[in-house]
Amino acid sequence: MTERIETVVIGGGLMGSAAAWQLARRGREVLLLERFEQLHHHGASHGTTRNFNVGYTQPHYLELVTEAGRLWRELESESGADILDLVGQTNHGKGVPDDHADILRAHGIAAEWLAVDEARERWRGIAFDTKVLYTPDGGRLNPERAIAAFQAVAVERGGRVRHGARVLRIGEMSGGAVEVVTEGETYLAEQVIVTVGGWTDKLVGGLVSYPRLIVTQEQPAHFAVTDHEADWPSFNHVRALGDPQYDYWHSNIYGMLTPGEGVKAGWHAVGPHVDPDDRSYEYEPKMMEHLRRYAREYLIGTDPDRFAAVSCTYTTTPDEAFVLDRRGPIILGAGFSGQGAKFTPAIGRVLADFVTEPEAKPIPAFAADRFGTAVKGW
Template identity: 50%
Template sequence: MSSGQPSPSRVDVDLVVVGGGAMGLATAWQAASRGHEVVLVERFEQGHHRGASHGATRNLNVAYDDADYVALVQEARRRWDALADETGTPLLDLVGVVNHGRPAMLRRMRALHVDAGVPSELVDAAEAGERGRGIRFETEVLHVPGSGRIRAAEALTVLARAAEAHGARLRWSTPVTGLHVEGPERVRVVTADDEIVARRVVVTAGAWTEDVVGGLVRLPRLTVTQEQPAHFTVTDAEAVWPSVNHRPDPDRPGESWWPGVVYGMLTPGEGVKAGWHGAGPVVHPDRRSFEPDPGQLEQLRRYAREWLPGVDAETADPISCTYTTTDDEDFVLDRVGPVVVGAGFSGHGFKFTPLVGSILVDLVEGGDAPARFRRLGRP
């Protein structure tokens, strides 16, 4: 393709996807499987660690205090299974998820599960401790046995392979330097190497969303933070490790020092991963330190000492990633003209990956996203 100004009649592809993390790859897979000609461009190399999609594992948890999200997780689970069937690659380890802290919220979640047909149970702290002795419990526990963890790194590889199998072209190490809307079905994507003219563009650029598309659409506020979970060495070889979410209870003084909710899961071969949810410092993704905040890291060690008896709390091996979140943690799934945006997934979005890809392609094709996620305006 020429790097000069394109002719008015030229259209190279149906769709360009900007951003090759989980959501971009899922979009490319879904679009290509529906017969669209797709090019995905990603500024970094495949498998990079600069964004939010890297890492071996993510929680798959259906414990939401919100009926919409409970239904969405159920649909996402079906789509994970479909991806596994298509590619012959299991991507879910259904080790269960235990949720503890804030018992009144857990009871509301349990009621939503009953309404939605999600198998779950409320278990007292003593019984939960007997089942999973690597974790300490002091309050009632909501156990969701059909949940667990996603093989996240493997999922990225599988999504890329599935997208290419349907004909999508994936271009790594290809920064986008400009987007230009030139008509209701025409957008010009300028990269460091050339230009691509498409009928639609889907922007799934994570922490770089504002940089890429902020001049074309009016976004809700997206806050980018540098998060710092860590892996801890397992000391109890016989312990059973479900994934875990632990919410601080404002009525329990001993939890007042917590920066936020704790999530955790066993990452086979690396240890138990635990982290504070959305508690890191605000950053620009190009100006990150990648170094953990010493105070928060020590707080995470303290949490492990007090609540994870099955690990060695002094072995914390920090990980660095970004969150990109809206103020209410709802996603952005919307279209203005030929520009579709998927953003604000961090902290709880990965579990929805195959469903998000499908919704974004629905938007490409003129359909709608759920109303609560339609959040774009014209600049």
């Protein structure tokens, strides 16, 4: 059976769900296809916490995260779900630039420097090693609630969502339509939004060109809280390369309290390269040993010997910036891992704009051809 439809979104994680929400609230016909069940653990969008870190320095990220903060509240209002919790964000470490607070304030984002003693008094579960950049409008968000809310509101507004609908292939048909073939149905779509994370190369590799995507298996952990009276902000700990203080670090550290599970902490984008259909879901022992050492030294309100490992995939580009672009009827969203979650509703807006606004142009930093790649057309 073949069905004609205006827009098919492939991939029902955070980004695809946000795109479907944006299209449905604009009154557009949209079908979201997800190969797994809702809230599965095979990709990058599962779990109940992500940092909502507003502490960027580049204008395009600052503009996008400001928009995302407003849109998260709109989603909460439309769905009734509590998603964004502004517990504050702290950035510390010798790698945080001295002009960071000035940059944020210039973009209308509240920011202040706190001395080490003041920060330790406020958040006694963390052993801060330098002055701390505090942004009260940062915090954490719940991606599982967000996915469910995006999809529920999209359906309420006339969109359709299908789980367990694996897309086997997509291809061009005469007249510019795109054939989307699943295990049980075939769709002819005017546009297709592809947001499938680590499966991007398997689905559209060879159809369009885009920056190289690197798929890794990341292994953060939740450490049991021992100081139950401590307050916990979301945090980033930024190393200075070459400083012996950080000689065992694999990357910068991120983290936040996950209520009911512990304090989550992890290395950033340094896990082993994997095939998303063939991975172990097991942590790399040496990296976990070093993560536990980090918890022992800096997360002093936790027990580094009581932890629950987490497994997820990252999909990143060489410059760690996103891919948000359109080539003919194919709209691609990829490379979000490690920092994309906070921007989700704004990314959904960008993807939807490519559908509804024929003259929409990509943000240059996220263009598919930003490395000079000759992008294939249809």
